[in-house]
Amino acid sequence: MNKKVIIRTLEKIALYMELKGENPFKVSAFRKAAQALELDQRSLSEIEDVTKLKGIGKGTGDVILELMDSGKSSVLEELKEEVPKGLIPLMKLQGLGGKKIAKLYKELGIDSAEALKQACIDHNIQKLPGFGPKSEDKILKELMEFDSKPGRHPIWKTAEAVAAINEILEGITEVSEFSVAGSYRRTKETSKDLDFIVATSQPSIVKEQLLAALPVQETIASGDTKVSVTVEFQDPIDIDFRLVASEEFVTALHHFTGSKDHNVKMRQLAKSQNKKISEYGVEQEDGSIKTFNSEEDFFAHFGLPFIPPSVREDGRETDRIEELPELVSIEDIISDLHMHTVWSDGAHSLKEMIDACRSRNYEYMVITDHSQYLKVANGLTPERLLEQNGQIRELNKEYDDIEVLSGTEMDILPDASLDFDDEVLKQLDFVIASIHSSFQQPQEQIMERIHTAMKNPYVHMIAHPTGRIVGQRSGYDPDVEQLLDWASEYGKIVELNASPYRLDLAVEFLEMAQEKGVPVAINTDAHAIDQLEVMAIGVRHAQKAWLKRDNVVNTWPLEKFKAYLKK
Structure with missing residues (x-):
């Protein structure tokens, strides 16, 4: 626990209270407590008693002590249950702060982007004091632009999901090895979804434990070796889990890391050596399937040094092999x-x-x-x-x-x-x-x-x-x-x-x-x-x-x- 986590939590509580329509003085108390911590020139470990700081009262002090003790805030958890989830994404719209969203919720029952859009179309927003026709037009325009954005998730959001899933997989004893794959592993700025490769000899047990542990919004597919779900950490995101045998892990990881162009180039190289790459291994001239202990071994099999996932993009990386030793690491x-x-x-x-x-x-x-x-x-x-x-x-x-x-x-x-x-x-x-x-x-x-x-x-x-x-x-x-x-x-x-x-x-x-x-x-x-x-x-x-x-x-x-x- 550190000061920044506590400050962010206090500010988040203030925001949720504002959305709920709580007493402004109560909202202000949490913002003042956050500011008191921010302006204090000491770290958390250097403050003898954080509750004695000017600007931190009994209620806010109790929240801080609970955070320091357990890492969680029961006040925030309760507020998250009470405030409609659909109000939080509305904060991304320019010009709509907590007070205005709370007013829309209280006066018109608006609890989602869809409800807000319909209220704009019906011209109900402009009837509220403090809004007007121009505000209504601006909100509708913002909503339209928001809807038109491609369904891709920025890396800072997917990083949170990856960390949470890693923690779940680490806790499943039947999993021998796992890794995120796809565009996230290649450090793309945005990803449409997430891919995980999971090595196990007991896929059915792993699948069962995954589905129980994840915040699943929808199960898209659930087979013997693949589970596709929509989960919701902050925003909904689709995740594919591929359950493979331990010996197939390396080639499956390479295959599903991609990119498509990189895989095409590698298949062409394999073909020139009378071999065939698949997610299960490399088929040799005699028909046998070769598997590998590491991606380094996989690339070495084709006479190549290890190619970092970050540069596996356009297929031309195999033509720049001589630059790899100079690449920053x-x-x-x-x-x-x-x-x-x-x-x-x-x-x-x-x-x-x-x-x-x-x-x-x-x-x-x-x-x-x-x-x-x-x-x-x-x-x-x-x-x-x-x-x-x-x-x-x-x-x-x-x-x-x-x-x-x-x-x-x-x-x-x-x-x-x-x-x-x-x-x-x-x-x-x-x-x-x-x-x-x-x-x-x-x-x-x-x-x-x-x-x-x-x-x-x-x-x-x-x-x-x-x-x-x-x-x-x-x-x-x-x-x-x-x-x-x-x-x-x-x-x-x-x-x-x-x-x-x-x-x-x-x-x-x-x-x-x-x-x-x-x-x-x-x-x-x-x-x-x-x-x-x-x-x-x-x-x-x-x-x-x-x-x-x-x-x-x-x-x-x-x-x-x-x-x-x-x-």
Whole structure:
């Protein structure tokens, strides 16, 4: 349990209460408690008694203590039962907050997107105080666009489902081996559904336990070796489970990982060697079926090195075999240059983040809390930043196994100025510049803002350069090629933000960065210790662009990194 989990839970309780139409003072109490925790510059382990914090009362304190004790909130669970599930997706519609949705539910009985759409068509929305014809038209337009979006799930949503299913499969003793397959294993940004390969000698028992443990909305198919279900974790998603014998596991995993083009290319290669690939194994010239202990063995059988799932896309990967040894891998990563602590909106202290990076055997790291403009993230004033800078310098003296660098994630402001002046910036080791506001500005203004940061001699990196959220928003629409040309001209680093929410830059732009010789940093943007783990997703995303380790800053030894910053 950490501060961020508690803050999110308190905010979620406030939202559900608002949707239920609870007393506004009660709703406000949970939001104030969340803010009190957010603004406290200590991690959870450093706060002696969290219930004594100003802004946390008896009710909110009890919720926090229950979360710390059990990891769950009975208040939230009860609210989830009481509030219609169909109201939650309506929060995704622009212009509809908790209060307005609660009003629609109370006054018109609207409890789903379908009911809201019909109310718009019947012109019932405009009759409510606070709405009107324009609001009604806007809601209907939003609903139409929402309906037209393809039925694909962003990786940050499917990651939650995969984690839950992994936990279920780990608990079934009759399962000897399992893995997610399909587009998720290839680290595609979105997936239509999920595929799991499960090795077992008792498929009927495994099937029975799976169906009992999963939150099944609908069973699509249920045979001896395949189970297809629609499950609902947050949103409904279709999942195929293929139950195979242990000896078939590797070839089944390869087959159902895909892609289609990769499999076609592998079948053609097998045919040229008088062999035939199927999900059950490889048929030899004499008709026997060969199986394998690992995918490495499978590829070696055809005279190939292991091809990572992330690059198995267009079939041309077998023509780029000589590049594979140069491809960046998770083992190459020795640093993380973008993370947050309790000084701004992170969950853990400086020391806790340092110890977490030490446990990952990193050679160096950078603390980069938000700047003052981002008040919602408790951004640091110049005074607080320099105070933190001093603490980092002192802490760094305690360690001989990691170098802790002082930095900031500084906002590029809407008027194309920077959030800190040069007198502050030159006292730091590493400066990130980011856009977090005014996304709707014309591209010309966006590029003016980015150019300001690029020209500044104390700025080292542009973070999440397009501002996108995978499957949710496209960002602020910069001219990425121009951005990369400036990065090349001014000697800046561009970020691949490894958060599955962002994966920013996208693959096509990472390819462009490498072609232009612009160094890329793969960073977690971690706001809590557990988020440091997303580095692995970031590396796989980088592999999709065939990024070489030498082009990835996080693989550079400390001296090379420092020399680049000085240059």
